[in-house]
Amino acid sequence: SQQGEEDPQALSIQEGENATMNCSYKTSINNLQWYRQNSGRGLVHLILIRSNEREKHSGRLRVTLDTSKKSSSLLITASRAADTASYFCATAHPGGSNYKLTFGKGTLLTVNP
Amino acid sequence: DAGITQSPRHKVTETGTPVTLRCHQTENHRYMYWYRQDPGHGLRLIHYSYGVKDTDKGEVSDGYSVSRSKTEDFLLTLESATSSQTSVYFCAISERSGTVNEQFFGPGTRLTVL
Numbered sequence: 082s083q084q085g086e087e088d089p090q091a092l093s094i095q096e097g098e099n100a101t102m103n104c105s106y107k108t109s110i111n112n113l114q115w116y117r118q119n120s121g122r123g124l125v126h127l128i129l130i131r132s133n134e135r136e137k138h139s140g141r142l143r144v145t146l147d148t149s150k151k152s153s154s155l156l157i158t159a160s161r162a163a164d165t166a167s168y169f170c171a172t173a174h175p176g177g178s179n180y181k182l183t184f185g186k187g188t189l190l191t192v193n194p
Numbered sequence: 195d196a197g198i199t200q201s202p203r204h205k206v207t208e209t210g211t212p213v214t215l216r217c218h219q220t221e222n223h224r225y226m227y228w229y230r231q232d233p234g235h236g237l238r239l240i241h242y243s244y245g246v247k248d249t250d251k252g253e254v255s256d257g258y259s260v261s262r263s264k265t266e267d268f269l270l271t272l273e274s275a276t277s278s279q280t281s282v283y284f285c286a287i288s289e290r291s292g293t294v295n296e297q298f299f300g301p302g303t304r305l306t307v308l
Contacts, residue, residue, distance in 0.1 A: 114296060123198075123284055123299030124237070169236065173295055180225050180244070180290045181252075182297060186236035 085113075085170040085185030093191040100157040102188040104170030105150075111173045113146060113153050114182065118167045127155075127168075160192045197221040198300040200285050206306045213272040215303050217285030219265075225288045226268040227297065228252075228260060230281040237284070243268055275307045 088103045104113065112131045116124040130137045130146045130153065137144045143156040157164055167189050171182040197220045207213050217226060228240040229252075239252030241260040249260050257279060259271045272279055285300040 112294070121302075123301050124286075124297075126296040126298070129294060129296055171297075178244075178250075180288060180295045181227075181239065181242060182295070183239075184229075184237040186234065 085172050085183060087168070087170055087185045087188040089188060090186070091189045091191070093193065094160060096160060096162055096192055096194050098160055100160050100164070100190055100192070102155045102168050102190070104153045104155070104185055106153075106170075106172045107151065108174060110148070111175055111179050113144075114171045114173070115142075115144060115153075115155050116169045116171060116184075118169065118187070120166070124169060157190075160190075162192050162194045164190060165192045166190060198285060198287055198298060200283075200300040200303050202303060203301065204304045206308065207275050208308055209276055210274050213275050213305065213307075215270045215283055215285075215305070217268045217270070217300055219268075219287050221287060221289075221298070222265060223287040223289045223298075224265075225290065225295075226262065227286040227288070228258075228268065228270045229284045229286065230254065230279075231284060231302075232281050240270065240283075272305075275305075277307050279305065280307045281305060 085104050114129045115127045118124045128139045130144050141158045146153045167187040169187045171184045199218045201216045227242040229237045238254045243249045243262045261269045283303045286297040288297045
């Protein structure tokens with residue numbers, strides 16, 4: 082069964098605005114990752130946050146993790162038209178198969194010029 | 195997509211025919227995965243491999259089999275294709291270092307079963 086659930090399912094903003102996407106999961110994690118998928122392409126890894134981390138930055142990306150609420154958020158600041166894509170969270174869970182990831186259904190972000 | 199190729203990229207086939215999709219990597223990563231992506235379902239794991247000849251089932255494995263005879267190749271076979279297997283199939287690879295296990299994805303194969 083899928084763990085990560087992104088919210089909202091779709092988001093439309095203007096260029097220059099910030100975009101925030103949320104992810105909730107059900108059971109304890111080793112880490113949580115965010116991926117981007119441009120239309121017709123494979124997923125691309127953006128950022129990983131470990132379970133003992135609360136916040137992480139990478140360029141215009143900021144990820145937060147609240148393990149008590151089992152949720153994460155991805156903030157894209159000063160969005161550009163090129164950020165238009167689907168964004169997925171993926172969780173890695175403790176156990177023998179902790180190399181596997183469970184993906185959510187994604188948030189479709191549209192950045193209008 | 196560097197280091198991971200999938201073939202074919204597009205395929206149209208008839209119900210009941212066998213189909214094999216190939217994933218090839220040049221990264222020498224240990225772990226390989228097959229996912230399918232469908233509207234409303236996101237990415238779902240079909241099968242995965244944790245080494246040569248070592249494979250296991252994912253959450254949607256019925257109707258699929260896999261083989262990995264070499265580190266670089268992971269084959270996905272639909273024994274007898276059905277229309278419900280029309281989908282976009284992605285291969286991914288990863289290497290584990292501690293708890294870091296990011297995955298790298300191939301470009302995908304669009305399969306249509308008529």
